[in-house]
Amino acid sequence: MTAPVITGTAGEETAHRSSETRRINFRFSRRGRYAACLSARGRGPLVPELWDLGGGTPVPMTLGQPAGESSWSTVVPTDGGRILLGRAQAGGVHRLLLITPGEAPAPMPTTFHGGGFRLVAGGPEGAAALAFHGAGEGRTTVWRVPAEPGPLEAVATVPAVLGGGVWLDAFGRRLALSRHGDEPGTVVLDLADGSLSPLQGLAGGEHLLLAAPRGGVLLTTLRHEGAYRLGVRGTDDDGPTVFPRPLNEIDGAVTPLAFDPEGRRLALLVTRGVRSHLLVYDLTTEEIREAALPAGALYPSAHWSTAGLHVIHTTPDRPYAPLTVLNASGAPATRRGGERAAARARSYDGPGGRIEAVVYGDPARSRQVVLALHGGPEAAWQLSFDPLFQQMAARGIAVVAPNQRGSTGYGAAHRDAIRGAWGGPDLADILHLGRVVGAGRGLGASRPMLYGASYGAYLALLAVAADPHLWSRAAVVAPFLSGRELYTDGPATVRAMLDRLGGLEEITDDELGPRDLLRLAGRLRLPLLVVHGEHDDVIPVSHSRRLRDRLAEIAPPGAELTYLEVTGAGHDPLTGRDAHLVRDRLVHFLGTGSARWS
Incomplete structure (x- = not known):
């Protein structure tokens, strides 16, 4: 039945949710x-x-x-x-x-x-x-x-079509911008006369990332041999940009955040697995040191003033908030402890190597446990605050959120393992984890549940189809039917991603066969909750509607589908105006297995 999400009482987690x-x-x-x-x-x-x-x-x-x-x-x-x-x-x-x-x-x-x-x-x-x-x-x-x-x-x-925005002076007159289109590059807008001119000194394909106007220092990036390198140059330098080796040999995914006011130090967000690290690179000595932060994640934006380096930080028990990491004396700051359920990183042995996961609660002893699958596929869970996971934990549901093959933050081989094989190595990892987690719960305990959003929703339903007896139920948000169907119906940005990641290639050499959910609908033999935003501009809502209609047509034994279409919502109804209602229904369904709301 197509209907907007409705409200109701959620019992034991109401007080927790009211202050979230x-x-x-x-x-x-x-x-x-x-x-x-x-x-x-x-x-x-x-x-x-x-x-x-x-x-x-x-x-x-x-x-x-x-x-x-x-x-x-x-x-x-x-x-x-x-x-x-x-x-x-x-x-x-x-x-x-x-x-x-x-x-x-x-x-x-x-x-x-x-x-x-x-x-x-x-x-x-x-x-x-x-x-x-x-x-x-x-x-x-x-x-x-x-x-x-x-x-x-x-x-x-x-x-020109312009993006970005880096100020080149302290007076707000000259702004560096990225020009898109036929002549891409870095240009400078002079607000005194409205003129637009190229930023001098950059090589072809080199782009500006940051500037320290007082120190006259620029940070650039240039693609070289398939990877991006970070370069440093002076505002008035005539020579080529310098690409320091220590700066470009940092292990992990590197995001530059901010220069100090004098342009002598550079703050870097470095992601390794499920957590973020804050590194400070000294441009003079080329030394790199790590700032002390609680295990968590950083927002990709910061500001470094004479008062200190301000970053936006989160942990699983605290939402994003500003934090002064280095004050005027250069001393690291501290942050108060959290007020919600804590989470930890845990590694599992997988069929293709180590699988790291963010874990809430005790998957072996909790009343229930859910495997939560991230979207993407080029994405990853981090040790950050998640209202849905907090609400699950408050209800006594343990959460295992894995970064299976295809996830970012673990090197190119891990990330590219599913290129041209969507629902292949990553599905094998999820089935393996489901068996490991289920076996750890002992005889008589409830079987693991599945939750996923976007690509994670597609992967969760594939896991149900591959082994319906491994799971007790599944709740998914914004699934698509197959790579081919999404290529036909999706926007240009999604089609480009499918082309780049080989999402149109089909797997035909195993028992499951082509990963098309309409073809596999007869294998979805357990209670399902499917949620989709009415105005999803990434994965059309027609995909969930067609799956709903197919399940109603064939009525596989054991399948109990609840379909909720969120009126007015887009691709992520968990961040929209009715987000709390969507979370309520998801957690209620996972906690009880019932679509009835009282």
Whole structure:
């Protein structure tokens, strides 16, 4: 039955859920005095949240009225302690509001219709941000957004599609941008006259990542022999960029975060398996040291000012929040302990090598256990706060969230193992883990359950089809039917991913055969919950509808399907306005096996 998700009581986890906080879309102000994000507490809507990083422990302040922002809304803090809110509305409309603590939001007079829209913090004196809006025919209009309520000023309309945004001076005049299209590269927008010119000194294919205007240092990247290298050069250097060996031999996935104000040190986010590491590279000595952080994950954004290095950090028991890691004296900061269920990393022996997983609770002794499969497929679970896993843990459900073959963070061989073999090595890993976890629970214990979203939903249903007797039930969000069906129905970005990762190639040399869920529907012989957003623009909702109709047609023995289509939701209904309702239904189904809600 197609219906919106409905509400109800969830019993034992109600108190836990009422104080739960999630935060998304973090930004820093130009000089780093403030950070802002969208935050939702418990059942409440997403609202703008401002953090003062000026001293002591950062404390959040909720600003504006709870209008229920979407995850597409943008928040940009100003160095004056305000928030510029870009509110995304239906039909591709964006409205700007300036929010001052203690005052009602002030609407800005300009509304943007259609096209790409984004905000870059900072600008000339008196500006809160620059607004970039697609003007059609490959053109972009740039607007100066004032830090006080008032009209916007059109700075320039340029014949290019522009992305990124790195300030090259301390006065907000010169902004480096990525130009897309026929002539890609790094260009500089001069706000004094609206001109656009190439950034001098870069080699072909070299792109700017970060700048330290006071120190006159630039960080670039250049693809070389199939991998990206990080390069360092001076703003006024005439010679080639230097690619330091220590900087390019770091083990793990490296994301540059920020220069210190003088351009002498560089902060790097390094992902290894399920956790993030914060490394600091000294440009003079080429030494690298690691900052002390609790095991967790870092948001890929930071700001380094004279007050210290500000990062956004999370652990499984604490949501994302700003943290000053290195203060003015260079000493590492500490962070208070969490208030929710903790998780740990655990390794399992798999058919193709080690499989690392994030584990909540005791999979052997808990009343129930669920294997949770991430989307992607080029993705991975990390030691970060997850409201759904917290709610499962509160209900007494142990969680094993594995990074099976195909996941990122474990080297190219692990990541590429499923290239041209979707539902092959990764499915073998999940079936193996299901047997290991099930055997560890002993005779008479409930069998493991499955949960998955997007690609993880597809993989979870394949695992059910491969061995229905291994599992007790499965709950999935936004599954697709097969790579071929998704290629026919999906958007261009998804088709490009399928081409790149070999998602159209079929496996035919084993007992399961081609990984098409319509063909395998007769093997889905256990209780299933299928959730899909009505307006999913990544995996069309028609895929779940067709699976629902196929199961209703053939009625395989033991199959009990509950189909929930979330009205108005997109690809991830767990982050939308009705996210708490979706989580309630998922956890209730996994906890009871029943679709009935009381």
